[in-house]
Amino acid sequence: MSKEQIIEAIKGMNVLELNELVKAIEEEFGVTAAAPVAMVGGAVAEAAEEQSEFDVILTNAGASKINVIKVVRELTGLGLKEAKAVVDGAPAPLKEKIGKEEAEAIKAKLEEAGAVVDIK
16 A cells, blocks of 8 residues: 555544544554644743634543533534544544634533543
8 A cells, every 4th residue: 555545545534533543553553643742931831822723622521421422412513423432532632723712612511511621
């Protein structure tokens, strides 16, 4: 299989399939897909002040997994099976590149259902 064929196969995947692929690669090769953390304090502070787009990351479903799945379905429009896969695959991004107010509202709704959520 050529690089081009692999890239085309990846382009055809949905978010859940890509999430499963990343987890499988992490397990197979003992690596992590986490972005490196910047160590420059001043530059990070300036970037945080200018940030206008945020990602909502489901870190953990907590004890009320069923309630969290319901909220994930409501927020993302996913089916029951897909929403359960996202919750089971936590940490997982739920919404990306959204405004701060929307991100805060989503975080509050998920935390009310019992989830642990990060905004980045």
